[in-house]
Amino acid sequence: MTAAAAAWAAAYIVLHPIANALTYDLFRLSRDSHLGSAVNFFLYDTPKVLLLLTGIVFLMGIVRTFFSPESTRRLLGGRREGVGNVAAAGLGIVTPFCSCSAVPLFIGFVEAGVPLGVTFSFLISAPMVNEVAIVLLFGLFGWKTAALYIGLGLAIAIAAGWVIGRLRMERYVEPFVFEIAVGQLDSRESLTWSDRAARGMQAIRDIVGRVWPFVVAGIAVGAAIHGYVPQDTMAGIMGEGAWWSVPAAVILGVPMYSNAAGVLPVIEALIDKGAALGTALAFMMSVVALSLPEMIILRRVLKWQLIAVFIAVVACGIMAVGFVFNLVF
């Protein structure tokens, strides 16, 4: 374990010198050429992002072994709105959750007396504040942007859940949800540290194994943009002056789902060419929080009116974040 951690740290430190040596010495590319800067960007950013992703996914995999949907349900059951929304948004980050099991989770929460709005805070935060998005933001934009993303993601989950709770939309939940009898929920698993480490390794195989081609492809496109697209090209289309770029980014993000990992490196390159950060963040949030497949899954327990309200409230939150960001930075 310590050896693996040391190897990881060593690899991270030598990334930059190796990328430089490969680009400028081995391939003999000039530092000022388009090709040189594109190749150097690709050779440095790809291993950096993949290394970060592996490390964070492993750590999150271990953290998640301490939580379960059952324990989260117990913590949120009967909790009041307000405090409940905050707790649900926080627990959304650390509770193992896959949007494919959104339906049983929703039924389980409702059955335990978790208020509807609190359940939504969980359902918004869980996919939005995820480690892949955070790592990519950290690796490509730095820790400040990553921290802002986490903070604003939580704020949207808390506020949107609270608003949905205030709207009293319980009657738009499919009636069968209230009739389902939930069996004995037993979540007690006794895990040793090596079990937990094994779960972390499994998370690496599952998540990194799934997203790495998108990351590599995204960085390759980003590298080409870095090298060849002239400065400030994007300022007119995605810059701070173009107000409509924020809603456009949110709408564009809805149909994209698994490609979040590939989209971010491209955005990073576009920002370098004059696109605004708020627009980019809004796009990223929309990609992960408003996904079409999840809406289709939720339609089994929610009537379309509630799904429409859910999308509208979250989209407003994301747009607010985009606009505020573009104003402040």
Place this chain on the structure above:
Amino acid sequence: MVRIQVLGPGCANCQRLETLAREAVAGLGVEAQVEKVTDMKEIMAKGVMATPALVVNGKVVSKGRVPSAPEVMSFIANVLAEEASRS
């Protein structure tokens, strides 16, 4: 005869778990019936909030993730050993 149920709405992970379960019973050389449960009422009645879940002779042995092949084998073997020691 072992009765194995794979609980889940039919996503990619559920299919992977079903394949693993079939391979595991073949590897263990036990006679088994492997079935999929997609009905939400039945899934919830088993006390499962995270899919996919694996049920061996009525006992929930794993939920919310796709366990590894050796894990699936040991889950089934453990339930069988438990039942053998009780009878």
